[in-house]
Amino acid sequence: MDRSASNMSVALFGGTFNPVHYGHLNLATELADYLQVESVRMIPCAIPPHREAPNVSAEQRLAMLNLALEENPALIADDLELKRAGTSFSIDTVDHVRQQIGAQTPLFFCLGMDSLMAIDSWHRWIELLDYCHIVGCPRPQYELPSDGVVADWIEQHLCDDLTQVKKQSHGCFHLCKIPLLDISSTAIRDSIKCAKNIDHMTSESVVNYIKQHSLYE
Numbered sequence: 712m713d714r715s716a717s718n719m720s721v722a723l724f725g726g727t728f729n730p731v732h733y734g735h736l737n738l739a740t741e742l743a744d745y746l747q748v749e750s751v752r753m754i755p756c757a758i759p760p761h762r763e764a765p766n767v768s769a770e771q772r773l774a775m776l777n778l779a780l781e782e783n784p785a786l787i788a789d790d791l792e793l794k795r796a797g798t799s800f801s802i803d804t805v806d807h808v809r810q811q812i813g814a815q816t817p818l819f820f821c822l823g824m825d826s827l828m829a830i831d832s833w834h835r836w837i838e839l840l841d842y843c844h845i846v847g848c849p850r851p852q853y854e855l856p857s858d859g860v861v862a863d864w865i866e867q868h869l870c871d872d873l874t875q876v877k878k879q880s881h882g883c884f885h886l887c888k889i890p891l892l893d894i895s896s897t898a899i900r901d902s903i904k905c906a907k908n909i910d911h912m913t914s915e916s917v918v919n920y921i922k923q924h925s926l927y928e
Contacts (some may be wrong), residue, residue, distance in 0.1 A: 720817040720877060722746050723808060723843075725754040725792070725801065727896070728772050729765040730921065731779045732913040734894035738848060739821075741889040743785040745874070746819055746846070752789040752808075753780070756799035760834065767926050769793045778916035801833040804812070805842040817877050819845040823891075824853050831860050836914075840868060844876055844883045850891055903927040 724739050735753070745752045755772045759765075765772060776788040791807060792799040805820055812818065820843040827847045830836050832904070839845060845868075849855075856862040868884040870876050876883045894912050902909050904927065910918055921927065 715771065716814065718817065719812075720746060720748045721808065721812055722751045722846075723789075723804065724751050724821045725756055725799075725804065727759055727765050728753070728755045729767060729774050729777045729896050730772065730861060730899060730913060730917055730926070732894045732896060732899055732917075733911075734892040734915070735777060736783070738889060739786050740783060741849065742819075742846070742848070745887055745889060747877075748819070750785055750787045751821075751832055752787050752791075754789045754792055754804065757793045757795065758798045760798045760800060771924065771926065773921075775917045775920050778920055779914045791927050793802070798834075800834045802833075802838055802842075804841060809842045815880050817880050820845050821846045821848060824849045828854055828856065829860065831864075834891040837864075840882050840884070843881050844885060845878070846917045847886045848891065849886065855886075878913055900927045 713732065719890070722742055724735075724742065726735065728735060731753075739751045739753055742748075753776060755769065755776060757769050770793075773788060773790055773793060780786045780788055792804060795803065801820065805818065809818060820839065822845060824847065827845075833839075834857055855865060870883040870885055873885060876885050899909050899912050903921065909921075
């Protein structure tokens with residue numbers, strides 16, 4: 712199926728991308744195909760609300776992301792959160808994108824399992840599905856919560872049929888089963904501190920940028 716004829720759905724994939732790596736890129740590419748969207752907007756956060764601020768600038772993280780995406784037209788670097796002052800709250804992002812695309816276009820907000828497990832600690836998290844669908848991307852050997860507020864929320868909104876999900880603009884939780892590569896930004900930063908090779912973890916253009924600007928040393 713041609714993604715350009717896919718009901719003009721929009722997918723968002725956020726993160727610090729500090730730095731972006733093959734795990735991010737593979738997942739975002741697979742999501743574009745799985746969700747049948749024309750593109751996935753990868754959105755670096757400026758000030759993450761649930762972790763320490765990145766130790767490189769927003770401009771450098773965006774530059775690395777742009778370099779990594781040069782040869783992948785299905786992925787777009789979006790500086791939406793970097794242009795917005797203050798903490799990068801996801802509710803503000805999906806609200807902004809919803810205003811851009813109108814009320815009828817399906818909007819997917821893609822989350823890793825770690826973020827999903829802690830979603831009830833997010834700012835105005837219960838309102839997210841008023842603007843978008845949430846797509847959970849599990850890690851190997853994952854287990855969804857079996858009780859508690861997040862478990863109840865998943866049970867209430869879960870829809871396994873992606874075709875049915877796409878008939879609505881928002882309101883569903885969908886679990887995809889895209890295999891994740893065992894790569895992390897933390898592992899890249901730790902490898903650089905130990906003078907280890909990172910060529911297998913991220914694109915050559917990102918590796919060269921990191922070396923040129925002496926990042927993470």
